[in-house]
Amino acid sequence: MAKPAPCLATTRLGEPCRFSARKATGFCVNHDPSYREEQRQNARHGGRRSIELRTPISIPLGDVDLSERAGV
Ligand SMILES: [Zn+2]
Structure with a gap:
């Protein structure tokens, strides 16, 4: 190939x-x-695929409350 x-x-x-x-x-x-548009449309449908394709994203850890478990 x-x-x-x-x-x-x-x-x-x-x-x-x-x-x-x-x-x-x-x-x-x-x-x-044009691929960007595709991704947007995929994101609209909430497809997991679009997330995987965007892999190099930084996840804002500030949104994750890690203290939750301790609070339970
Ligand atoms: Zn390139």
């Missing part, structure tokens, strides 16, 4: 994006504008 072509976009640092590009657009999921 051939290696997937790299993304045509550059990162915020001006370096070439290292993600694999989607054949349709030449951009990876991070830089493909």
